[in-house]
Amino acid sequence: MIPAGIERILFTEEQVHLRVCEVAAQISEDYRGRDLKLVGVLKGSIFFLTQLARAITIPVKIDFLSISSFSQKRGNGLVRIAKDLDDSIEDEDVLLVEDIVDTGFTIRYLMQTLAGRGPNSMALCTLLDRTSRRIVQVPVRYRCFEIGDHFVIGCGLDYKQHYRNLGCIAVMDASVLEKNG
Ligand code: IMP
Ligand code: MG
Numbered sequence: 001m002i003p004a005g006i007e008r009i010l011f012t013e014e015q016v017h018l019r020v021c022e023v024a025a026q027i028s029e030d031y032r033g034r035d036l037k038l039v040g041v042l043k044g045s046i047f048f049l050t051q052l053a054r055a056i057t058i059p060v061k062i063d064f065l066s067i068s069s070f071s072q073k074r075g076n077g078l079v080r081i082a083k084d085l086d087d088s089i090e091d092e093d094v095l096l097v098e099d100i101v102d103t104g105f106t107i108r109y110l111m112q113t114l115a116g117r118g119p120n121s122m123a124l125c126t127l128l129d130r131t132s133r134r135i136v137q138v139p140v141r142y143r144c145f146e147i148g149d150h151f152v153i154g155c156g157l158d159y160k161q162h163y164r165n166l167g168c169i170a171v172m173d174a175s176v177l178e179k180n181g
Contacts, residue, residue, distance in 0.1 A: 007173045013167035016169060023142050024055030027142060036058065037092045037094050040062065044100070047155050048097065048155055063085045064085070067110065078105075079105055090119065098127070099128065101124070102133050111138065124142070128145055130146070132149050155167070157169070159177075
């Protein structure tokens with residue numbers, strides 16, 4: 001049954017699972033023999049990071065940070081770290097794990113900030129990439145799906161903190177967005 005507020009399903013749970021496994025296999029190959037740390041951006045990335053980490057076949061460490069934007073509006077470019085990583089990333093191979101890259105402001109800020117801490121390498125893995133709305137360029141090394149210009153929920157992505165636990169990725173009903181902002 002499709003929950004209320006959803007217009008259509010973009011990727012089923014099965015499609016997400018298969019694609020995450022493909023990306024995990026590539027990461028396992030690329031980082032073999034290295035000191036890989038997955039850094040998740042809370043809260044959106046937790047479901048994706050968990051699925052990805054379990055499908056990766058080499059040893060990984062994980063850590064999390066959370067960010068807050070100074071404005072409620074998406075894409076105003078003002079970002080800061082609200083909860084920092086627990087541990088140092090010095091000399092580690094950091095793979096930043098995001099739910100979606102939209103304007104690019106969040107990731108640009110995080111990559112610049114973390115690069116200053118002396119990691120051995122830094123790259124980005126995102127579940128979704130919406131390049132049509134990009135304002136600042138960021139290097140996306142791994143992405144599961146490219147999507148168009150619609151607001152999506154599920155697999156960690158929320159609308160007003162709801163729908164994160166949906167197994168599929170779905171397009172939010174435009175009438176709900178118009179009514180509630
Ligand atoms: P950026 O800084 O514009 O790239 O914004 C990225 C952040 O905006 C993501 O980490 C999400 O938290 C949020 N976001 C962007 N698009 C969506 C969407 O379609 N659904 C839910 N959250 C979104
Ligand atoms: Mg996010």
